[in-house]
Amino acid sequence: MRLPQVSMSFVWIILMCGFTSLVIIFGNLVFLGFHRHPTPPFKDIGSFNWKQGRQRLTQYGCGGCHIIPGVPGAVGRVGPSLENIHQQMFIAGSLTNDMERLSLWIQSPQKISPGSAMPDLGVTPEEAKDMAAYLYQVSQRRTETWYKRILSKLSLAQAF
Ligand code: HEC
DSSP: OOOOOOOHHHHHHHHHHHHHHHHHHHHHHHHHHHOOOOOOOOOOOTTOOHHHHHHHHHHTTGGGTSBOTTSTTOBOOSSOOOTTGGGOSEETTTEEOSHHHHHHHHHOHHHHSTTOSSOOOOOOHHHHHHHHHHHHHHHHHHHSOHHHHHHHHTTOGGGO
């Protein structure tokens, strides 16, 4: 049997494609392996209504003093930006950053830190929880990396 004639340039193209693929695969492994940033603990927002929370943030005018991603017009620079807030260890200077304390702060900042420039706005406990849920939800979604999103869809996120 006679083998088909294969030109040398065709062999080179195949070899170069193989080599390029290897470089890309290796590059990605390095990226996944060495570019891991410390992952802040995941904030479980429970069953609170974060969509409602976004409306409340608008309703109470929080955006007049804070930058809040996803809330139109929330570009205030009176207080700190609430972007990526789940990554912070503390909020308002001394509170451990969790659902409980974040919502307590939103409800009554003056009780926690008398004289703070953030006023008590008459927020109810339920509304405060919904707003806290939104702040964590938007922050966790935005900082999730594309490959983690794919991996978590494949239920492999724990491996990384
Ligand atoms: C008049 C301006 C003003 C308004 C209105 C306001 N805040 Fe604040 N907020 C501040 C200031 C100033 C701080 C910093 C206080 C501190 O650290 O003692 C702060 C701190 C915070 C923090 C802690 C941020 C951090 O990184 O430490 C959160 C969360 C927060 N505000 C949420 C809200 C929400 C939600 C609303 C609406 C219900 C709101 N704020 C309304 C001025 C405001």
